[in-house]
Amino acid sequence: MFDVVVIGGGVVGACILRTLTRYDLKVCLVEKQADVSMGASRANSGVVHAGYDAMPGTLKAKFNVEGNRLMPVWAKELNVKYKNNGSLVVAFCDEDLETLHDLKARGEKNGVPGLEIISKERLFELEPNICKTAVGALYAPTGGIVCPYGLTVAAIGNAMDNGAGLLTNFEVASVDRTADGFTLISTNGQTVQARLVINAAGYNAGRVASAFGDDTVKIGGRKGEYILLDRESEGFVTRTLFCTPSKKGKGVLVLPTVDGNILLGPTATEVSDEDTTTTKDGLEEIITKAKTVCDNIPLYNAITSFSGIRAYSDRHDFIIEESAFIKGLINVAGIESPGLTSAPAIAEYVVNQLIARHFELKENKNYSPYREKDSFFMGLCDEDKNTLIKKNPQFGRIVCRCEQITEGEIVRAIHQNPPATTVDGVKRRLRAGMGRCQGGFCQPYITQILARELNKDLTEIEKSGLKSNLIVGDTK
Numbered sequence: 062m063f064d065v066v067v068i069g070g071g072v073v074g075a076c077i078l079r080t081l082t083r084y085d086l087k088v089c090l091v092e093k094q095a096d097v098s099m100g101a102s103r104a105n106s107g108v109v110h111a112g113y114d115a116m117p118g119t120l121k122a123k124f125n126v127e128g129n130r131l132m133p134v135w136a137k138e139l140n141v142k143y144k145n146n147g148s149l150v151v152a153f154c155d156e157d158l159e160t161l162h163d164l165k166a167r168g169e170k171n172g173v174p175g176l177e178i179i180s181k182e183r184l185f186e187l188e189p190n191i192c193k194t195a196v197g198a199l200y201a202p203t204g205g206i207v208c209p210y211g212l213t214v215a216a217i218g219n220a221m222d223n224g225a226g227l228l229t230n231f232e233v234a235s236v237d238r239t240a241d242g243f244t245l246i247s248t249n250g251q252t253v254q255a256r257l258v259i260n261a262a263g264y265n266a267g268r269v270a271s272a273f274g275d276d277t278v279k280i281g282g283r284k285g286e287y288i289l290l291d292r293e294s295e296g297f298v299t300r301t302l303f304c305t306p307s308k309k310g311k312g313v314l315v316l317p318t319v320d321g322n323i324l325l326g327p328t329a330t331e332v333s334d335e336d337t338t339t340t341k342d343g344l345e346e347i348i349t350k351a352k353t354v355c356d357n358i359p360l361y362n363a364i365t366s367f368s369g370i371r372a373y374s375d376r377h378d379f380i381i382e383e384s385a386f387i388k389g390l391i392n393v394a395g396i397e398s399p400g401l402t403s404a405p406a407i408a409e410y411v412v413n414q415l416i417a418r419h420f421e422l423k424e425n426k427n428y429s430p431y432r433e434k435d436s437f438f439m440g441l442c443d444e445d446k447n448t449l450i451k452k453n454p455q456f457g458r459i460v461c462r463c464e465q466i467t468e469g470e471i472v473r474a475i476h477q478n479p480p481a482t483t484v485d486g487v488k489r490r491l492r493a494g495m496g497r498c499q500g501g502f503c504q505p506y507i508t509q510i511l512a513r514e515l516n517k518d519l520t521e522i523e524k525s526g527l528k529s530n531l532i533v534g535d536t537k
Contacts, residue, residue, distance in 0.1 A: 063089045063226070064420060066245065066255035068233060068269055070097035072105075072209060073396050074261035075216035076135075076408035081416070082223035085423040089225060090217065091245065091253060093232035093265070095526025096486045097479055098213035100263045102401070103489065104287065104337065104369025106314055106324060108301055109205035110399040111148060113168025113176060120379040122171045124403035124410070129173075129203055131405040138430040139215035141208055142319035148204030148301035149188065151354060152197045157305035161199040164306075168201070175202040188298055190355045204301055208319050209401050210489045211435070214479065219432045221478035223425065228253065229482075230526070233262075236272050242389060243273070257419055259391045259411065264335060264372040266380075266394035275384045278394050279375040284336070285327025286343035286368040288351075291497050294362045295321040302354055313350040315358070320492065325351045325358070332370060339366045364497055373397040381407060383415055391415050435474060436491045439465045460510070461503040463496020471507060475514045482515060484508060485525040508532070 065081055067074045070092030081088045092099070109132050115121035136143035152158045158178075165176045177200045184191055184198045221227055231251055237244040242256040260278075262269040267280035290297075295317070304312030313326050328343045344366055351358055374380050374395025384390040393411060396403070416422070438446065438456055449469070450457040456469035474481045474490045481487045484494070487507050494500030494507070508531055512519045523529045 062242070062254045062256065063087050064255070065089075065257045065259060065416065066091060066253055067259045067261055068245075069261035069263055069266070070094070070213070070217065070227075070229070071100050071102040071261065071263050072098070072213045072216070072401055072404045073393055073407055074259070075102075075213045075220070076404040077259055077261060077393070077411050078225050079216040079220040079223075080408040080412045082220045082225050083425055083428050084412070084420075085425050086420060088220075089228065089253065089255075090220075091228045091231040091233070091247075093230070095229055095483055095523065096481070096489070097217050097227070097229070098210040098489060099525070101369045101371050102209050102213045104285070104367050105209035105401055106287070106316065106327065107206050107209045107318060107401070108148070108314070108316065108399075109143070109207050110402045111168065111176070111201035111204040112171050112173040112399070112402075113164045113199070113201060114306075115171065115399065117167060117170045120381060121399060121403070124379065124406040125399040126172050127406035127409075128399070128403040129205070131409070132205065132207060132402065135216075135405050136207060136212070139212065139219055139432045140434040141211045141215050143205060143207045144319055145203070145205045146300050146317065148201045148303065149184065150199040150201075150303045150305055151184070151191060151195050152199075152305050153192070153194050153353075154196065158197055160305050160307070161197065164199055173201065173203065176200070177202075188300060188302065190297055190357060191302070192354060192356050206301060206316065206319050207401070212401075212404075214435070214490055215432050218478040219430065222432065223428050227479050233269055233272055257389050257391070257416065259393060261393045261396075263396070264370050266372065266392065270384070270390070270392055270394070273384070273387045273390050275386045275390060275392070277384075277386070278380060278392050280372050280395060281375070282332045282335075282370045282372055284330045284332045284368050284370055286339050286347060287324055287326035287366060288344060288347050288360075288363050289365050289367070290323040290325070290359060291362040291364045292321040294323045294359045297323050297359060298355065304350075304354060312354070313347055315351055315354050320495075323359075323362075327368075335370055337368045337370060339368050343368070365499055371397050379403070379407070381411065381415075383418075389419070436464075436466055436470050438467045438470055460506045461491070461493035461496065463498055463503075464492040466491045466493040466503075468510060471510050472514055475511065482511070483523045483525050483529075484511065484531065487511070504531070
């Protein structure tokens with residue numbers, strides 16, 4: 062019997078789980094996929110929003126600004142890549158400039174510091190590749206970028222190091238009430254008992270709430286497609302570039318990632334399922350809109366495209382509350398943008414306000430907030446590299462040449478918390494396979510290492526779970 066079970070291994074569930082382990086509680090996270098960070102936290106722009114966009118008085122506004130303040134602290138403790146690169150909302154006409162003044166006033170009401178409307182001349186000094194039709198911008202110096210899946214994996218890993226449990230391939234199918242809580246039953250027959258449950262299931266949060274008997278959580282989905290440019294384009298832009306929002310939407314972003322790539326997107330297409338395929342129309346829309354933001358985008362450096370499903374609620378705000386119908390069920394749902402930014406602050410609120418109503422929160426005296434980097438070898442000096450190779454020759458073998466990832470790091474990722482058990486799981490932790498060749502050279506070697514370390518046959522190794530086997534049998 063767990064005190065608290067968190068449903069959903071995205072960034073919100075991850076941050077809640079980590080915050081729970083600060084206290085003397087028995088906690089566990091269940092995730093329906095083969096690995097954590099497989100939903101919106103996998104396919105995310107990684108923007109740490111400043112907080113000028115959300116309407117004052119909403120949960121979005123409250124947790125965005127607080128999450129922006131907490132993010133560098135969390136990133137430092139968890140050794141996750143984060144940059145305070147600032148953001149710009151670019152205006153292209155007088156009407157846009159009026160909107161910028163409204164956004165500035167809104168942001169100041171939300172408590173966002175340092176907002177400034179800058180001239181066309183200042184804008185081009187900051188970002189020379191902005192379209193020449195730009196007339197000014199709102200500059201938000203507290204804006205940033207973070208690795209979304211890196212933050213998710215690290216938060217869950219840190220929580221597990223502090224005693225939390227993790228069950229993957231656990232999709233909640235039904236729930237039984239017990240005298241002192243709930244029994245969660247998965248589609249494959251596994252069961253978990255909990256006194257209290259936090260529903261942070263993203264796009265599936267409405268379905269999960271219904272399994273408990275709460276039909277008030279209404280969740281929709283929007284698919285967002287992206288195009289990623291190779292790190293050869295690093296420096297094309299250095300800040301996060303937004304279009305001025307209009308009745309037609311916010312347009313697409315042009316921004317750097319913490320790893321030096323350039324990211325274009327996302328689109329926003331209403332969906333009724335979890336189809337994350339990319340489309341010709343979607344990619345053409347990204348290119349067309351991105352060209353209205355920047356001139357001479359180096360699209361010849363595009364190395365991949367991807368998409369994710371963003372959940373939203375019919376309340377047009379975050380849902381963070383204990384169910385009015387099911388005591389002991391806390392719904393954390395509809396966490397759309399700025400959900401990534403808000404996640405640490407949401408976690409603090411859920412644990413210290415909602416969980417505290419049910420448990421006396423006693424400090425976990427053995428809690429440590431720190432986690433080592435997942436990929437680290439290439440950052441060492443030559444002397445330290447040679448010393449490590451003498452101790453473990455696996456660090457002397459480069460497996461992913463694009464990202465310079467060693468066999469030693471891959472083996473470490475397979476066995477540390479949370480363990481990487483798929484090829485994509487290794488990729489999310491180390492970037493092995495995220496370079497220009499997109500795994501064309503290293504994937505076979507990573508597959509072999511996974512099979513060896515997990516004591517499995519090569520035919521059992523999956524790309525991303527759900528029977529995505531890479532090898533089906535022998536040819537000879």
